[in-house]
Each structure stands twice: as structure tokens, then as C-alpha cells.
Amino acid sequence: xxxxxxxxxxxxxxxxxxxxxxxxxxxxxxxxxxxxxxxxxxxxxxxxxxxxxxxxxxxxxxxxxxxxxxxxxxxxxxxxxxxxxxxxxxxxxxxxxxxxxxxxxxxxxxxxxxxxxxxxxxxxxxxxxxxxxxxxxxxxxxxxxxxxxxxxxxxxxxx
Amino acid sequence: xxxxxxxxxxxxxxxxxxxxxxxxxxxxxxxxxxxxxxxxxxxxxxxxxxxxxxxxxxxxxxxxxxxxxxxxxxxxxxxxxxxxxxxxxxxxxxxxxxxxxxxxxxxxxxxxxxxxxxxxxxxxxxxxxxxxxxxxxxxxxxxxxxxxxxxxxxxxxxxxxxxxxxxxxxxxxxxxxxxxxxxxxxxxxxxxxxxxxxxxxxxxxxxxxxxxxxxxxxxxxxxxxxxxxxxxxxxxxxxxxxxxxxxxxxxxxxxxxxxxxxxxxxxxxxxxxxxxxxxxxxxxxxxxxxxxxxxxxxxxxxxxxxxxxxxxxxxxxxxxxxxxxxxxxxxxxxxxxxxxxxxxxxxxxxxxxxxxxxxxxxxxxxxxxxxxxxxxxxxxxxxxxxxxxxxxxxxxxxxxxxx
Numbered sequence: 001x002x003x004x005x006x007x008x009x010x011x012x013x014x015x016x017x018x019x020x021x022x023x024x025x026x027x028x029x030x031x032x033x034x035x036x037x038x039x040x041x042x043x044x045x046x047x048x049x050x051x052x053x054x055x056x057x058x059x060x061x062x063x064x065x066x067x068x069x070x071x072x073x074x075x076x077x078x079x080x081x082x083x084x085x086x087x088x089x090x091x092x093x094x095x096x097x098x099x100x101x102x103x104x105x106x107x108x109x110x111x112x113x114x115x116x117x118x119x120x121x122x123x124x125x126x127x128x129x130x131x132x133x134x135x136x137x138x139x140x141x142x143x144x145x146x147x148x149x150x151x152x153x154x155x156x157x158x159x
Numbered sequence: 160x161x162x163x164x165x166x167x168x169x170x171x172x173x174x175x176x177x178x179x180x181x182x183x184x185x186x187x188x189x190x191x192x193x194x195x196x197x198x199x200x201x202x203x204x205x206x207x208x209x210x211x212x213x214x215x216x217x218x219x220x221x222x223x224x225x226x227x228x229x230x231x232x233x234x235x236x237x238x239x240x241x242x243x244x245x246x247x248x249x250x251x252x253x254x255x256x257x258x259x260x261x262x263x264x265x266x267x268x269x270x271x272x273x274x275x276x277x278x279x280x281x282x283x284x285x286x287x288x289x290x291x292x293x294x295x296x297x298x299x300x301x302x303x304x305x306x307x308x309x310x311x312x313x314x315x316x317x318x319x320x321x322x323x324x325x326x327x328x329x330x331x332x333x334x335x336x337x338x339x340x341x342x343x344x345x346x347x348x349x350x351x352x353x354x355x356x357x358x359x360x361x362x363x364x365x366x367x368x369x370x371x372x373x374x375x376x377x378x379x380x381x382x383x384x385x386x387x388x389x390x391x392x393x394x395x396x397x398x399x400x401x402x403x404x405x406x407x408x409x410x411x412x413x414x415x416x417x418x419x420x421x422x423x424x425x426x427x428x429x430x431x432x433x434x435x436x437x438x439x440x441x442x443x444x445x446x447x448x449x450x451x452x453x454x455x456x457x458x459x460x461x462x463x464x465x466x467x468x469x470x471x472x473x474x475x476x477x478x479x480x481x482x483x484x485x486x487x488x489x490x491x492x493x494x495x496x497x498x499x500x501x502x503x504x505x506x507x508x509x510x511x512x513x514x515x516x517x518x519x520x521x522x523x524x525x526x527x528x529x530x531x532x533x534x535x536x537x538x539x540x541x542x543x544x545x546x547x548x549x550x551x552x553x554x555x556x557x558x559x560x561x562x
Contacts, residue, residue: 006535009530023239054462054479055483055484059475068464074375076387077388077389100486101367102369105218105487132201139204140203
């Protein structure tokens with residue numbers, strides 16, 4: 001199944017709650033209403049049973065934080081990217097980690113660096129961000145101030 | 160009674176900075192928690208402030224083993240945005256570099272796995288056989304690890320064709336040595352008793368945790384970016400996907416050992432078919448857009464996402480190394496086992512913490528400034544010359560490539 005065919009099938013099912021573009025037969029990008037994220041993932045699983053989350057990318061935009069979930073089925077040349085967006089100042093999005101273990105680590109990382117609250121995440125602790133960064137400091141945000149961070153250096157690391 | 164055992168923050172055996180908390184009941188492990196972040200230095204952010212030409216060199220330094228992996232994967236992502244096809248010679252060069260890297264990485268793991276279970280003979284054999292592979296990498300690229308050879312649209316420098324006979328000789332010797340190693344490891348009843356049936360990952364767990372590479376293939380899941388989405392020259396070469404159904408640590412060792420023979424097969428064909436022509440398609444303007452690159456690293460599928468805003472610097476680079484998805488699967492493979500099995504089970508996915516956290520750093524022990532690139536090249540060459548002399552080899556073979 002190529003990207004265009006999959007995009008059409010999802011549009012039939014979710015109407016205007018998904019909007020797709022296919023850059024090639026191998027790459028499908030879907031803008032998804034966060035409210036139907038789990039349903040879209042479920043529909044992808046029923047179309048492609050071997051699909052799994054490869055990784056997710058967090059991106060700070062002007063009005064919010066976008067999260068791109070990159071999914072790919074084992075054995076096929078296809079990557080499906082589900083794009084969801086949460087509004088600032090406290091972006092909140094549904095967690096994929098609740099239903100797919102592969103998302104647990106990467107959602108923790110995005111929470112660390114971009115301050116996204118993944119609702120329903122089974123283990124919402126820090127992963128990579130050092131203690132020197134406060135809970136409300138997110139180093140991949142555009143408004144992150146390095147000088148502010150440097151004042152925190154010197155604290156004992158947490159083991 | 161439940162107890163918590165902490166391994167780390169500096170792992171005593173893997174000698175890398177990570178911390179594991181094992182919750183045990185008697186000898187039985189009932190929970191595993193991994194704490195990471197000790198070497199994170201924000202490499203993705205750094206890439207947002209560098210040009211497309213500089214980034215492959217930065218990404219080479221993510222990991223000391225997978226230096227080719229991350230550069231090629233980034234190039235794939237940018238080439239996906241641009242839609243450019245790279246010249247055939249560049250594709251073959253990328254294939255040769257990738258397989259040389261897989262050879263020395265798998266041999267490194269086989270040695271470490273032997274060391275972890277107290278079988279140091281395997282450790283010494285495997286690392287001894289690995290050295291000529293690193294030497295051959297230097298003959299081909301001028302450096303044992305970070306060759307700085309990759310660029311978007313091709314490669315920076317050609318391979319010296321006159322070093323191919325010496326490389327093929329190394330591969331011939333390595334094939335015999337690997338077969339001996341395979342026989343010694345796979346026929347050993349003690350190793351079978353120690354490694355079979357422990358750290359099992361089922362295909363369902365592989366899918367749930369998104370596990371990749373030899374760790375997934377050892378559970379019967381047919382996945383390999385070289386087959387799934389062929390890049391470089393892999394579609395033109397004849398090679399087999401190694402899959403084992405058992406899912407235990409022994410199966411992971413079998414997959415990696417047999418993949419060494421497949422890599423030798425790929426390298427021989429790539430050298431035999433090495434095409435003439437250009438190695439680079441010239442300067443590229445990266446248009447506005449987004450692209451995804453996939454690459455089969457020695458530890459599994461590497462994936463990069465790059466977003467371009469049309470300038471000479473990307474607005475976002477996302478790196479996902481294979482260990483990032485393989486490490487969390489410890490919760491599936493370790494729970495239910497005994498404490499004594501945890502060490503080798505943790506090592507069985509060949510974890511790389513620098514990849515996971517995206518940093519590799521070189522620092523001098525005496526607190527002085529870090530070694531410069533020239534210092535590292537000089538030290539590497541001096542050592543290679545000395546070892547070659549000791550082994551009675553032609554000391555300057557390959558070193559004339561880059562005076």
C-alpha cells in the first residue's frame with residue numbers, strides 16, 4: 001500500500017479530522033485533530049498490522065508546539081507522520097504511550113525539551129533533561145535563554 | 160520482600176554512563192527502570208545553527224562506533240527533501256563504508272558479550288579480528304573511525320581503488336576467523352546453557368516497543384532498512400536477511416555473527432562492481448520542506464527528520480538512534496529473569512548511550528584542552544604504524560592516501 005492510497009482510506013474514515021499530503025509513495029504526512037489521535041493510530045494498525053512508532057519530533061512554532069509521530073510498518077518502504085499541535089503557553093496533547101509502549105521514552109524527551117504535557121502518559125518523569133534545568137525551562141523552545149540556564153549549573157546531579 | 164538494586168550511574172561492566180534500578184524479589188527481577196541523560200549535550204539544537212555542509216561532520220561525532228550511520232542518515236533526510244539521486248559511485252562508497260562499520264561494530268559486540276559472561280577468550284579473539292577491519296577502514300578513508308567523508312548529494316572524497324586488494328585480503332582472513340568464531344560459540348554447550356532461553360523478546364513485544372535491528376531480527380521480525388527501503392547499492396547486491404525465531408540472547412548473538420559473513424559478502428560484491436564516475440552531484444540548494452532519512456545502523460534502524468526553511472541551515476534536525484528504542488525494551492526482556500541474567504540481557508541489544516543521548520566527547524586526562532583534530536590523526540597514525548610494524552605488515556600501506 002502506498003502513501004496516497006493510505007491517505008485516501010483515512011480520509012474516508014475520518015473526513016475533515018485528518019488532512020494528508022504525500023511527498024512521494026513512501027512518505028505520508030497527516031495533519032490530525034489531537035482528539036482522534038488514538039483512533040487514527042488504531043485505523044493505521046488495522047490497515048498495516050506491523051506498524052510501529054519509529055520516533056517523534058517536537059517543534060516549537062509561533063503559537064504552539066507541534067509533535068510529529070513518525071510511524072513505519074516493519075518490512076515496508078513507508079513512513080507515516082501524524083502531526084498534532086498543542087497551543088502555548090501550556091501545550092497539552094493526548095499520549096500515544098498509553099496505547100503503544102514505543103512512545104513512552106520519546107514523549108518523556110519531548111516533555112523535557114519542549115514542555116508538552118502528554119495527557120494519560122503512563123510514566124511522565126524526566127528522561128534526559130538535567131536537574132540544572134528547572135521544571136519550567138525547556139531548552140528546545142525558541143524563548144529559551146542560555147544565560148538563565150547557566151545560573152543553574154553547579155547543582156549536584158541527580159543519580 | 161522487594162528490594163531495589165542500583166547499577167550505575169556508571170555501569171561497572173558496560174563502562175558507560177547509565178543507571179538501572181532493578182526491583183527484585185529474591186533473585187527474580189520484577190521491574191527495571193533506566194535513568195539516562197548523563198551525557199546529553201544538545202546536539203540537535205547545535206545542528207539548527209550550522210549549515211547543511213557542516214552537519215554531517217557534527218553528526219559523525221554522535222557515536223564512536225556509528226560514525227558513518229548518522230551522517231548518511233542525515234544526508235538521506237536532506238536528499239528526501241530535495242529529491243536528488245546521488246551518483247552510482249557515491250552509492251557504492253556509502254555501501255562500503257556502512258558495511259565496514261557493521262563489521263567492526265558486530266565484532267566489538269561479540270567480544271564484549273564474551274567479556275560480560277566471563278568468556279574472555281571470545282573477547283580477545285573478536286577484538287583481535289576487529290583490528291585489521293579498523294586498519295582497512297583507515298586505508299580506505301584515512302581514519303579508523305570519523306572519516307568526514309559524507310556530504311549531502313554524495314561523498315567528499317573518492318576511495319583509493321589501489322587499496323582494495325589489501326581490503327579484500329583482510330576480508331578473506333576475517334571470513335575464516337569468523338567461521339571459526341561461529342563454530343566455537345555456537346557449538347559450545349556452556350554458552351548454549353548460559354544464553355539460551357534468557358532475555359526473551361516475543362514478536363508482539365518487539366512490535367509494542369518498536370524494537371529494531373538484530374534485536375528485532377532475533378525475535379523473528381523481518382526488518383532491515385537495507386531491505387525495507389533499499390538505499391545506496393543494496394538493491395543491486397545479493398545478500399540475505401538473517402532472522403532467528405527464538406528471541407533470546409543466544410539468537411541475538413547468532414544473528415550478529417551471521418551478519419558478519421553477509422557484510423563480507425556485500426563488501427566483496429561492492430568492490431567487484433565499484434563503478435566509475437562522479438562521487439558528488441555538486442552544490443545543492445535545499446528547498447523549503449521536510450524529509451525523513453532511514454538507514455540500517457549496526458544496532459538497527461536509524462531515523463532522522465529534517466525540516467528546511469529554504470535557508471542554508473535546517474530549522475529542525477531530529478535524530479533517533481536505534482538504542483533509543485531498544486533500551487526501553489529491557490522492561491520486556493529482563494522482567495521475570497534472575498539478577499545474574501540481567502547483565503547479559505542488558506548488553507544483548509548492543510546499547511549505545513552516546514547514540515541515545517546524542518553526544519561523544521574527547522577529553523584529556525590531565526585537564527588540558529581537548530585534543531585537536533590534527534593531534535588525533537597524528538596519534539592514530541603513529542599507533543597504526545607501530546602495530547603494523549609489530550605484526551610484520553607494510554607499515555605505510557594506505558597512509559600514503561592522505562599525506
